[in-house]
Amino acid sequence: MIPTELVEWGASGSLIREIAEYGARCAAAVGEENVFNFSIGSPSIAPPPVVGETMLRLLQTVPHERLHAYAPAPGMPEVRERLAGYLKDSFDVPYRAEDVLMTNGSSTALALILRVLLARGGRVLTPVPFFPEYRFYAESAGGALTGVPSEPDTMQPDLCALERALEGDVQAVILNSPNNPSGAVIRRDRLNALASLLESRQEQYGHPIYLIADEPYRELVYDGIEVPFLPAIYRNTVYCYSFSKSLSLPGERIGFLALTPGMDEHDALHDAVLGVLRAYGYLCLPPLFQLTAAECIGRTSDLSIYRRNRDLIYGALCEMGYSCIHPDGAFYLFFRAPGGDAQAFCRRAMQEDLLLVPGDGFGCPDHVRLAYCTAPEKLRRSLPVFRRLAEEYHLG
Amino acid sequence: MIPTELVEWGASGSLIREIAEYGARCAAAVGEENVFNFSIGSPSIAPPPVVGETMLRLLQTVPHERLHAYAPAPGMPEVRERLAGYLKDSFDVPYRAEDVLMTNGSSTALALILRVLLARGGRVLTPVPFFPEYRFYAESAGGALTGVPSEPDTMQPDLCALERALEGDVQAVILNSPNNPSGAVIRRDRLNALASLLESRQEQYGHPIYLIADEPYRELVYDGIEVPFLPAIYRNTVYCYSFSKSLSLPGERIGFLALTPGMDEHDALHDAVLGVLRAYGYLCLPPLFQLTAAECIGRTSDLSIYRRNRDLIYGALCEMGYSCIHPDGAFYLFFRAPGGDAQAFCRRAMQEDLLLVPGDGFGCPDHVRLAYCTAPEKLRRSLPVFRRLAEEYHLG
Numbered sequence: 001m002i003p004t005e006l007v008e009w010g011a012s013g014s015l016i017r018e019i020a021e022y023g024a025r026c027a028a029a030v031g032e033e034n035v036f037n038f039s040i041g042s043p044s045i046a047p048p049p050v051v052g053e054t055m056l057r058l059l060q061t062v063p064h065e066r067l068h069a070y071a072p073a074p075g076m077p078e079v080r081e082r083l084a085g086y087l088k089d090s091f092d093v094p095y096r097a098e099d100v101l102m103t104n105g106s107s108t109a110l111a112l113i114l115r116v117l118l119a120r121g122g123r124v125l126t127p128v129p130f131f132p133e134y135r136f137y138a139e140s141a142g143g144a145l146t147g148v149p150s151e152p153d154t155m156q157p158d159l160c161a162l163e164r165a166l167e168g169d170v171q172a173v174i175l176n177s178p179n180n181p182s183g184a185v186i187r188r189d190r191l192n193a194l195a196s197l198l199e200s201r202q203e204q205y206g207h208p209i210y211l212i213a214d215e216p217y218r219e220l221v222y223d224g225i226e227v228p229f230l231p232a233i234y235r236n237t238v239y240c241y242s243f244s245k246s247l248s249l250p251g252e253r254i255g256f257l258a259l260t261p262g263m264d265e266h267d268a269l270h271d272a273v274l275g276v277l278r279a280y281g282y283l284c285l286p287p288l289f290q291l292t293a294a295e296c297i298g299r300t301s302d303l304s305i306y307r308r309n310r311d312l313i314y315g316a317l318c319e320m321g322y323s324c325i326h327p328d329g330a331f332y333l334f335f336r337a338p339g340g341d342a343q344a345f346c347r348r349a350m351q352e353d354l355l356l357v358p359g360d361g362f363g364c365p366d367h368v369r370l371a372y373c374t375a376p377e378k379l380r381r382s383l384p385v386f387r388r389l390a391e392e393y394h395l396g
Numbered sequence: 397m398i399p400t401e402l403v404e405w406g407a408s409g410s411l412i413r414e415i416a417e418y419g420a421r422c423a424a425a426v427g428e429e430n431v432f433n434f435s436i437g438s439p440s441i442a443p444p445p446v447v448g449e450t451m452l453r454l455l456q457t458v459p460h461e462r463l464h465a466y467a468p469a470p471g472m473p474e475v476r477e478r479l480a481g482y483l484k485d486s487f488d489v490p491y492r493a494e495d496v497l498m499t500n501g502s503s504t505a506l507a508l509i510l511r512v513l514l515a516r517g518g519r520v521l522t523p524v525p526f527f528p529e530y531r532f533y534a535e536s537a538g539g540a541l542t543g544v545p546s547e548p549d550t551m552q553p554d555l556c557a558l559e560r561a562l563e564g565d566v567q568a569v570i571l572n573s574p575n576n577p578s579g580a581v582i583r584r585d586r587l588n589a590l591a592s593l594l595e596s597r598q599e600q601y602g603h604p605i606y607l608i609a610d611e612p613y614r615e616l617v618y619d620g621i622e623v624p625f626l627p628a629i630y631r632n633t634v635y636c637y638s639f640s641k642s643l644s645l646p647g648e649r650i651g652f653l654a655l656t657p658g659m660d661e662h663d664a665l666h667d668a669v670l671g672v673l674r675a676y677g678y679l680c681l682p683p684l685f686q687l688t689a690a691e692c693i694g695r696t697s698d699l700s701i702y703r704r705n706r707d708l709i710y711g712a713l714c715e716m717g718y719s720c721i722h723p724d725g726a727f728y729l730f731f732r733a734p735g736g737d738a739q740a741f742c743r744r745a746m747q748e749d750l751l752l753v754p755g756d757g758f759g760c761p762d763h764v765r766l767a768y769c770t771a772p773e774k775l776r777r778s779l780p781v782f783r784r785l786a787e788e789y790h791l792g
Contacts, residue, residue: 002664003515009671064442111677119399140675275405279536281507
């Protein structure tokens with residue numbers, strides 16, 4: 001009576017979260033300072049002070065019948081208005097309040113839109129490497145995900161490979177830039193070429209092919225590199241955003257989905273996303289967090305810490321002989337597993353209380369992900385462990 | 397490509413929320429004080445002071461890496477421990493932390509468990525009247541809901557009718573006591589008889605038949621009437637709870653699902669619920685609200701206001717000639733629609749800026765629901781409108 005696949009979904013869980021929770025148990029046993037838990041992308045940098053100040057002020061000043069009441073399912077009108085206005089001013093796309101639907105973060109937005117687009121089957125493409133839960137969201141929605149190879153040194157999408165994979169059953173392409181786990185930021189010329197490709201294939205196949213922009217890391221970018229805004233390049237883009245990383249608020253589960261004004265099937269997509277939300281029993285997001293997000297959009301945590309962490313760990317690991325993708329954004333370092341087997345390397349590292357995530361789930365079983373959204377001091381203290389492992393594996 | 401049924405789910409929405417949002421628009425137009433919006437069960441009573449104090453203290457004292465971090469998917473261990481301990485001490489059922497799964501309120505818990513139990517089809521029964529979204533949750537999960545008549549004057553479940561409806565394809569029975577919309581509290585002798593019936597049918601059909609206890613109104617009960625704790629009466633009970641009503645926090649979306657220790661398929665149910673949550677992209681509940689709930693469980697808003705409201709509106713409407721179910725709990729009055737057509741009566745009332753919900757969705761097209769979780773003063777000021785309508789319909 002209880003479907004086996006549902007049980008397995010829950011029992012298997014997300015590998016990243018399993019490793020992170022193992023790390024928390026280790027920390028409880030041997031002391032937090034003795035575990036190098038670089039497994040999860042949960043920012044250890046504090047939110048900017050404005051976040052805490054805003055929450056305190058809202059709690060103390062907003063009448064309870066507004067602050068603690070049910071919000072309308074798509075979000076509070078004034079919040080949707082503010083977010084649409086911010087997007088419009090920042091990126092010159094004429095968003096209106098009715099284009100913005102509040103969601104419990106970017107991954108929820110993504111799961112919702114895949115549930116809508118893949119309900120009748122079909123495939124979604126995404127360049128490798130990709131966030132492992134993409135596959136799960138696609139399959140549990142009734143469809144499938146195909147990872148498409150990227151250029152190995154830069155992790156820029158390989159347009160020829162995308163072109164070959166883009167058959168008639170493809171409903172959408174997910175792009176995640178800055179990328180988790182590689183830190184790559186997709187360049188504008190690639191995006192322009194991809195948009196042309198999608199436009200011609202839409203015409204050929206006679207149905208829309210959506211781009212899904214998964215952009216929780218938009219603000220986390222270094223060296224002044226541009227993160228082009230996809231909805232301005234390709235009309236049929238569904239934009240998914242989260243405040244988890246920019247404001248260091250992953251636990252609050254606050255983000256949104258924005259439909260591009262004038263996109264194909266705009267109103268049907270809007271209603272279908274709301275319909276799925278309703279079936280899930282998720283009525284609305286907490287007003288406290290909606291109002292905080294609306295007030296704080298555009299602000300960020302102190303990202304200079306991430307840049308210094310990036311410089312430190314990328315520099316040190318390259319110097320030791322690790323083969324690393326240069327991260328232009330996000331807070332991950334993706335490097336080739338010494339010995340070529342990421343699972344084996346991560347198990348070995350775990351013996352040294354160094355927790356990393358093997359690249360298998362990301363579509364790269366020979367790479368390893370290190371999350372450097374951590375205290376710089378801890379990153380520095382982990383270097384001798386990396387050096388010992390480098391020697392053991394005869395790197396450099 | 398976008399399934400029509402999903403679009404319709406979203407486009408139709410919940411009637412209650414539509415009326416409530418219409419009321420909000422009216423209030424903006426003619427002034428909040430001039431609209432008698434008794435449509436939605438959103439408490440207008442303030443949360444108890446301890447809630448605001450707790451949230452402020454947590455915001456000011458809990459380190460950001462705990463307060464704003466991802467929580468484990470089933471909930472924070474210390475929160476699950478605390479809630480299990482509270483249930484154990486209060487109801488003498490040996491709950492453990494691993495029985496408790498945090499959810500975005502009781503309706504989400506209910507939607508999740510129906511998604512698990514009805515994934516392969518089948519039916520769920522519930523006594524009429526029932527919360528309209530039950531039907532939607534059952535159907536969108538892949539199954540169906542059958543409303544079973546209750547005794548007309550008391551709205552106690554009719555056991556003979558339940559017995560007739562309980563065929564082999566029934567996976568679960570939902571009980572909601574105190575009841576939305578009737579305010580009825582199911583008596584212990586009925587529950588004992590129902591438990592015996594379910595036990596014998598489980599044996600006969602060779603599969604578990606679950607009771608789903610939907611209890612957001614457990615604390616909202618008057619005149620010292622007992623609300624028996626279902627998991628202590630029937631082992632195969634899934635207990636769904638929300639802090640929305642007891643703490644006046646509907647917007648926070650905080651509640652839990654508790655599996656009864658020793659129930660059939662306990663571990664499979666646990667993992668399948670987590671699996672569905674994972675597929676939805678809902679990782680966890682905000683630590684701020686989890687910790688607040690754990691600290692405030694057992695506390696309530698000033699419920700004496702609801703009792704006074706109940707006495708006021710029940711007494712006044714009966715005296716005017718309306719035929720009302722006596723509410724033993726919750727904060728709703730359910731009365732026969734003058735003229736016999738609830739839709740027509742509600743439309744007429746709307747012309748007087750009096751917003752009520754017709755009973756169609758609750759399974760009673762000849763009844764009307766009035767939510768009296770409102771300021772007593774407003775309730776009092778609405779009485780002349782009710783009197784006018786009573787005269788117009790020749791009541792009394």
